[in-house]
Amino acid sequence: MNAPVTTLPSAKDFKSDTKPVWCPGCGDHGVLTSLARALADLTCRREEVAIVSGIGCSSRMPAYTNCYGFHGVHGRALAVATGLKVSRPDLTVIATGGDGDGYSIGGNHFLHACRRNVDLTYIVMDNHVYGMTKGQSSPTTEPDWDNALTPGGTGLRPFQPLVIALASGANFVGRAFSGDVIGTAHIIAEAVKSPGFSFVEILSPCITFRPEQRDWKELARPSPVPVTNDAARAARRIMTDDGFNIGILYAGNRKPYQPEIGRAQRSLQDLAREFAL
Amino acid sequence: MALAARPETSPTVSIAMTGSGGSGVMTAGNMLLEAAALAGYYGLMSRTSGPQIRGGEAAALIRLAGDPIDGHDDRFDLLISIDWLNLERFADEIPLDGESIAIGDPSQGEPPAAMIGPGTKRLALPMKDLAKKIPGGRANMIALGYVASLIGLPNDAVAEAVRHTLGTEGGRVTASLAGIEAGRLAAANVPCPHKLAPSRGRGAGRWLITGNEAAGYGALKGGVRFVAAYPITPATELLEWMSPALSGLGGVLVQAEDELASINMAIGASYGGTPALTATSGPGLALMTESLGLAVAAEVPIVVVDVMRCGPSTGIPTKSEQSDLNLALYGVHGDAPHVVVAPNSVADCLATTQWAVHLAEAMQVPVVVLSDQSMGQTRMVIDPPRDEEFAGKRAVAAANGQDYRRYALTPSGVSPMAIPGAPGLMYTADGLEHNERGTPSSQAKDHIAQLDKRQRKLGSVDFGPHWAEIEGDGEIAVLTWGSCTGPVREAIARARDDGIAVKLVSLRLLSPPHPDRLAAALKGVKRALVVEQTHSGQFYRYLRAEHALAAELRAMHCPGAQPMRPGDIYRELVEWSRP
Numbered sequence: 001m002n003a004p005v006t007t008l009p010s011a012k013d014f015k016s017d018t019k020p021v022w023c024p025g026c027g028d029h030g031v032l033t034s035l036a037r038a039l040a041d042l043t044c045r046r047e048e049v050a051i052v053s054g055i056g057c058s059s060r061m062p063a064y065t066n067c068y069g070f071h072g073v074h075g076r077a078l079a080v081a082t083g084l085k086v087s088r089p090d091l092t093v094i095a096t097g098g099d100g101d102g103y104s105i106g107g108n109h110f111l112h113a114c115r116r117n118v119d120l121t122y123i124v125m126d127n128h129v130y131g132m133t134k135g136q137s138s139p140t141t142e143p144d145w146d147n148a149l150t151p152g153g154t155g156l157r158p159f160q161p162l163v164i165a166l167a168s169g170a171n172f173v174g175r176a177f178s179g180d181v182i183g184t185a186h187i188i189a190e191a192v193k194s195p196g197f198s199f200v201e202i203l204s205p206c207i208t209f210r211p212e213q214r215d216w217k218e219l220a221r222p223s224p225v226p227v228t229n230d231a232a233r234a235a236r237r238i239m240t241d242d243g244f245n246i247g248i249l250y251a252g253n254r255k256p257y258q259p260e261i262g263r264a265q266r267s268l269q270d271l272a273r274e275f276a277l
Numbered sequence: 278m279a280l281a282a283r284p285e286t287s288p289t290v291s292i293a294m295t296g297s298g299g300s301g302v303m304t305a306g307n308m309l310l311e312a313a314a315l316a317g318y319y320g321l322m323s324r325t326s327g328p329q330i331r332g333g334e335a336a337a338l339i340r341l342a343g344d345p346i347d348g349h350d351d352r353f354d355l356l357i358s359i360d361w362l363n364l365e366r367f368a369d370e371i372p373l374d375g376e377s378i379a380i381g382d383p384s385q386g387e388p389p390a391a392m393i394g395p396g397t398k399r400l401a402l403p404m405k406d407l408a409k410k411i412p413g414g415r416a417n418m419i420a421l422g423y424v425a426s427l428i429g430l431p432n433d434a435v436a437e438a439v440r441h442t443l444g445t446e447g448g449r450v451t452a453s454l455a456g457i458e459a460g461r462l463a464a465a466n467v468p469c470p471h472k473l474a475p476s477r478g479r480g481a482g483r484w485l486i487t488g489n490e491a492a493g494y495g496a497l498k499g500g501v502r503f504v505a506a507y508p509i510t511p512a513t514e515l516l517e518w519m520s521p522a523l524s525g526l527g528g529v530l531v532q533a534e535d536e537l538a539s540i541n542m543a544i545g546a547s548y549g550g551t552p553a554l555t556a557t558s559g560p561g562l563a564l565m566t567e568s569l570g571l572a573v574a575a576e577v578p579i580v581v582v583d584v585m586r587c588g589p590s591t592g593i594p595t596k597s598e599q600s601d602l603n604l605a606l607y608g609v610h611g612d613a614p615h616v617v618v619a620p621n622s623v624a625d626c627l628a629t630t631q632w633a634v635h636l637a638e639a640m641q642v643p644v645v646v647l648s649d650q651s652m653g654q655t656r657m658v659i660d661p662p663r664d665e666e667f668a669g670k671r672a673v674a675a676a677n678g679q680d681y682r683r684y685a686l687t688p689s690g691v692s693p694m695a696i697p698g699a700p701g702l703m704y705t706a707d708g709l710e711h712n713e714r715g716t717p718s719s720q721a722k723d724h725i726a727q728l729d730k731r732q733r734k735l736g737s738v739d740f741g742p743h744w745a746e747i748e749g750d751g752e753i754a755v756l757t758w759g760s761c762t763g764p765v766r767e768a769i770a771r772a773r774d775d776g777i778a779v780k781l782v783s784l785r786l787l788s789p790p791h792p793d794r795l796a797a798a799l800k801g802v803k804r805a806l807v808v809e810q811t812h813s814g815q816f817y818r819y820l821r822a823e824h825a826l827a828a829e830l831r832a833m834h835c836p837g838a839q840p841m842r843p844g845d846i847y848r849e850l851v852e853w854s855r856p
Contacts, residue, residue, distance in 0.1 A: 018716055047700045052545070062705045063717060068697040069705030070548055071717075072541065073571045079505075079538040083545025083553065084697075086531055087503045091549070091697055112534035259529045261502075266525035268498060275484040275494075276661065277314055 009066075011040040014049075016066045021057070027178030027204030027213075028058050028125050034176075034184035035094075035123070036065065041189050042092075049092045052081040054106060056098040057132050058125035058204065075106030078113040078122060085118050089258055092192060093119075099126040103139040103159045110161075114168030117196040119256040123188065124161065124199075125178070127206035127213065135209035161201055166235045166250060171196030173234065173250040177220035178204040183246065190248055196256040203244070216244070223247035286474040289342035290428050291350045293371045294420060296359030298332040301417030304442070306337025307656065308421055309430075311438035313341045314485055314658040316431050317476030321346065321623070321657040325370055326595055327363060334363040336371065341428070343474050345660070347622045348763030351844035353377055354471035355427065357420045358388065359404060365389035369839055373397045378469065380423065382416070400467065407459045413452035414459075422460025427469040432461070434480075484659050488652030489515035491626035492582055493522065496554050498627070499634025499667070501580065502528030503553040505542030507535055510594040511650040512556045512584040519556075536561035540568040543579045548706055550673075550696035552634055556582040559601045560591065562645070566608040569643050573613040573731060575706040576684065576694070578637035578644075578671060582630065585649040587837040597651035598837025599759055599810040605645040606788050606819060614732045616644040617788040621746055621762035623657040628665050629785055632743055639669025640734045641691060647787070649810075651760045651840065669738060677701035682713040686726055690733030735789045744786040747798050751778030753854055754799060754828065757808040758784045758816060761841050765808050768846035777854045790823040802828045804853060808846055812836035 014036035022028050039049060049067035053059035055074035062069025068091075072080050081095040102110055102124045113122065128145075130136040136149040139159035146152055165173050172194040176184040184202060191198035203220060205213035223245040228234050234250035292309070294302040303324060310322045320341035327333030340349055352372045357380040358364060368391040373379060375396030381388050382404045393399075402423055404416035425435045435457055443450045486494075493515050496504075504523060506516045520530040528551075533539040536557055543553040557565065562583045572579050585601045587593035605617045616636050620629035630646055637644040674681060674693035683704040685692040695702035709717040710724050718724075746762065749769065757765045762783040769779045782798050782805075799805060805828040809816035817832040833849050835841070 045700070046703055047698055050549075050697050060717075063707070063715075066703055068695075068703050069707075070545070070575070071705055071707045071709060072544070072575070073567055073708055076537060076541040076568065079533065079541030080545035080548070082531070082538075083503065083505055083542030083547075084549045085545075086529060086542075087546035087551040087553075088549040088697065108534055109538055112538070259524070259531075261529050262527045264525070264527035266522075268494075268526070271494060271497065271522050271525070272484075275486045275490070277311075277480045277483050277485060277658075 008043050009040060009046050011037040014039045014046065014066055016064055018063050020064050021060055023208045025207040026057070027127065027206070030178040030181050031058070031123070031125055031184065031202055031204055032061065032064050034181050034188055035061070037181070037185040038188035038192065039067070041185065042192055044092055048090070049094065050084055052084065052093065052095045053077045054097050054101040056101045058096060058098040059101055061096040075101055076109065077101065078106060078109040081120050082113060082116065082118050085120055086259065087261065089119070089261070094121045094123060094192065096123045096125070099124060099128060099138040099140045100130045103161055111164065111168045114165050114170040114197055114199065116257045117169055117171055117254050119195055119258060121188070121191045121198045121200065123202060125202050125204035126161070127204050127210060129206050129209045131206045131209055160239065162238045162249065163235050165199045166231045169254065170199045171252045171254045172198035172248070174200045174248045175246055176200055176202045177216060177246050178202050179217050180220065180246065187248060194251060196254055219244040220246050223249060227251050229253065286472045287354070288344070288474060289340055289346060289350060290355070290471045290473055291353045292339045292355045292357070292424055292428070293336055293353045294339070294357050294424070295334065295336040295364055295367060297362045298326070298329065298335050300359040301415055302335055302337050302359060305417040305421040306339055308435070308438045308442055309425060310339055310656060310658070311441065311485060312425060312430055312435040314483060315437055315480040316434040317478040317480050318343060318473060319345045319658045321655050323349070323651060323655040325367065327366060334366060336367050338371070341473060343477055347657070348767060348843065349840055351842045355424060356380065357424055359416045359420060360385040361388050365391040368392050378471070402463055407463065408456060411452055411455045411459065413448060414456045415452070418453045418456030419460040419463070422457030423464045425457070426461040426464035427467065427471065429472040482661055484661055485656060486623065486659060487514065487654060487656045488620070488623040488626040488648055489584065489654065490518045491623060492620070492630040492646065492648055492653070493519040495627035495630035496580065496634055497522060497526060499631040500552040500638070501554045501634055502526065503543065503546035503551045504530040504555065505533045505539045506530070506555050506557065507533050507539050507561060509558045509561050511586055511653050512558050512582065515556045515582065515584065515653065536564040537568070540565040540579070540581065544568060544572055544577050547577050547579050552578065552638060554580040554582065554634070556584065558584050558586050558594070559588045559604070562601060562604055563608070566604070567610070569615060570609045570611055570613050571708040572643040573609065573615055574708045574710070576641040576731070577706065578641050580630070580633045580637050580644050580646060582646040582648060584653040585647060593838050595650065596838040597649045597760065597810065597840070599647070599649060599761070600812065600815065600837070601647060602787070602811065602815040602819065605647055612728055614735050614789070615642050616640070616735065617647065618644060618785050619647040619759045619787055620652065621759055621783045621785060623652050623655055624659040624662060626652055627662050628743070631665060632667050635667035635669040636738065638671040639738050641671065641694060642734060647759060649760050674699065674702050683715045684711060684713050684727060684730070686713060686730055689737035690730045691737055740786050740791070744784070744791060744794060745798060746781065746783040746785065748781040749779065751780045752801065752803045753777070753850065754780040754782055754802040754805040755808055755846070755850070756782050756805050756820065758787065761808050761810055764841040764843040765846055767843035768850060771843065771847045772850045772854070775851065777850065779850055792824040795824050796826070799826065799828055804829045804831065806849060806853060807832050808841070809834045810837050810841055
């Protein structure tokens with residue numbers, strides 16, 4: 001008997017022919033490569049993966065991958081991804097975006113996606129700047145970073161996405177660095193495999209508006225401690241490190257939110273009987 | 278005596294049951310409506326309440342009749358109030374006159390002067406004292422028994438309604454029936470001119486349903502199996518009804534963190550192949566408008582039900598208005614062809630929401646359904662609805678097609694949609710302008726081609742006879758929409774009794790406009806009265822903007838909180854019909 005020959009897609013197959021709009025040297029190129037590699041390593045089928053995004057440089061990701069994609073409005077990627085995954089639990093759903101999209105305009109959805117714990121993976125390419133609008137402060141920008149919109153800097157304390165994710169109930173929290181393509185692919189693959197809401201923050205330099213982020217290559221290092229399933233311990237570590245510890249920092253065991261769907265126990269006629277005298 | 282001059286029975290009887298929150302007037306009102314329905318009457322009950330979350334004044338406004346009715350009268354025959362706290366706030370909503378009877382509990386003092394009309398007859402009923410004599414007795418059941426007896430509802434129908442409502446709670450059933458009996462005894466020798474004519478029909482088989490439930494059921498009939506929503510008055514009951522109903526059908530309702538999430542979750546589910554809906558009210562629709570544009574551009578079918586209330590801003594959340602029309606028609610940024618429809622009765626909430634799902638799926642567009650508080654929260658006795666077969670299904674691309682182009686420039690504008698999971702058709706749905714493949718494009722030729730395609734879609738479907746309700750004939754017409762249709766219909770009937778023929782044209786399809794259809798419907802009409810519940814005449818302005826109408830138009834528009842009264846429309850018609 002001849003079993004049907006199925007060829008699983010390679011990392012290259014997960015990339016589309018569309019040329020990215022990203023600047024040369026942008027960290028997002030590396031993330032695209034890592035994402036494609038992770039999907040190949042996971043032996044995913046292209047048609048069973050959906051990549052959902054909002055608006056921003058990194059939110060262009062779906063067009064550059066060769067699976068199903070959705071490029072929506074600014075800040076709402078997690079809402080689209082939630083609707084898709086809850087109604088189609090058979091799909092692998094990954095939301096991608098940047099720090100402005102995810103932590104500013106989409107901040108409320110970030111909190112509630114962590115809380116809801118739908119089996120999604122959320123990849124944020126954090127470069128501490130709005131790149132698409134040419135260089136304004138984002139929620140993760142340093143308070144004294146000078147720019148045209150907020151001269152002298154915002155004076156505001158940077159947002160702590162990983163701690164917020166833990167406090168809000170994310171079941172998997174990791175930090176990656178875009179320059180480490182293999183390490184990032186590994187963290188993404190583990191995040192996809194982990195049930196529930198998995199959050200991967202990727203330090204992805206914007207060398208156009210934040211050239212000093214070239215130094216991240218030297219600063220990023222593997223986390224000196226192993227992964228924990230204790231959210232409080234993970235939060236303490238993240239709040240006290242310098243932001244460059246890379247790895248899976250928390251993996252919990254909360255039950256994902258997935259209502260049972262597709263099994264009808266009643267008919268429309270049953271429902272109509274409620275109204276009949 | 279004035280009362281003796283009236284006929285012994287009335288074709289319709291209007292009753293207001295009022296009291297502070299917790300006094301049980303809504304329960305008693307629902308039982309009265311159900312009892313009348315079981316006894317073969319038609320009727321409706323709407324609810325009105327003060328702004329307090331609990332404990333505020335509340336009113337069950339009920340109208341019963343031998344023939345189908347779809348709105349309130351101009352006035353009330355009976356007002357029965359458990360107490361009078363803050364009830365002057367309802368003075369405008371419960372007009373009483375010299376024919377009316379106001380029934381109060383002497384222990385609760387005098388009714389507010391603002392409520393009582395000139396010559397309104399007053400009756401005293403010691404509801405609290407009578408209730409105290411019954412173990413577990415409550416004043417609302419005394420009121421129910423008293424009113425049921427005054428209007429001539431049969432005992433067994435009231436008892437059946439009580440048992441149906443309270444179910445197996447034996448103690449409460451016994452106490453309630455004892456209270457109702459005490460109320461009946463108290464009414465024994467009280468003359469009342471507001472008696473229902475003997476019912477000619479049978480209640481069995483008819484439906485008792487609110488507009489919100491009907492919209493929810495219509496959505497499910499249309500195929501919706503995913504809902505995401507955020508609670509908002511007066512749409513919440515629609516969602517609360519749908520939640521277990523969806524679970525039963527193998528679907529799901531997700532409570533979202535806000536309306537921005539609601540609509541995007543619905544878009545995500547629909548992109549995945551599941552017909553999806555969200556329901557909200559004006560403030561929520563305002564938040565959703567950006568993503569309505571996304572659904573237009575990415576061509577994702579969704580249905581958004583807006584159960585309208587008084588705006589702008591928080592406005593008056595518990596009272597009806599039609600003032601979201603402009604937002605629904607024009608609120609979306611860019612040139613964004615989409616569909617706006619409106620049911621025109623409680624019963625029609627079912628068919629029109631079902632229709633909306635079919636239109637959305639067939640054209641891959643967002644459809645806004647404009648319901649309102651007065652339909653959504655009114656419970657009505659209706660004949661069992663017909664099974665509507667609306668044409669139109671989503672065009673789905675066949676798997677492994679060659680050279681798949683999601684946004685292909687087809688003659689109809691509708692291009693087959695790939696559903697994730699289908700091999701060989703991977704594409705990115707995009708709110709960025711794109712070419713036929715979905716690849717982002719900033720070129721004018723792609724923008725024009727896709728704008729044309731999206732516009733073309735709205736002409737690709739036959740909207741069929743459901744586009745409007747057209748009744749009667751005459752050189753005078755009333756042009757209206759939504760919940761104004763009921764009072765307009767009643768006003769036209771009164772005008773007809775005076776020998777004035779008036780045609781009714783009630784639009785369900787508001788966008789895209791169909792000027793040719795409307796012109797045909799108004800052929801031979803010399804004057805048309807445009808009736809709507811807005812302050813600024815939004816519907817009138819829309820008609821003027823989109824249609825070349827030969828008839829002379831007159832606008833009649835009043836803002837919400839006050840219900841539209843058939844008498845006001847009738848007077849306008851009579852005045853205008855004079856040569």
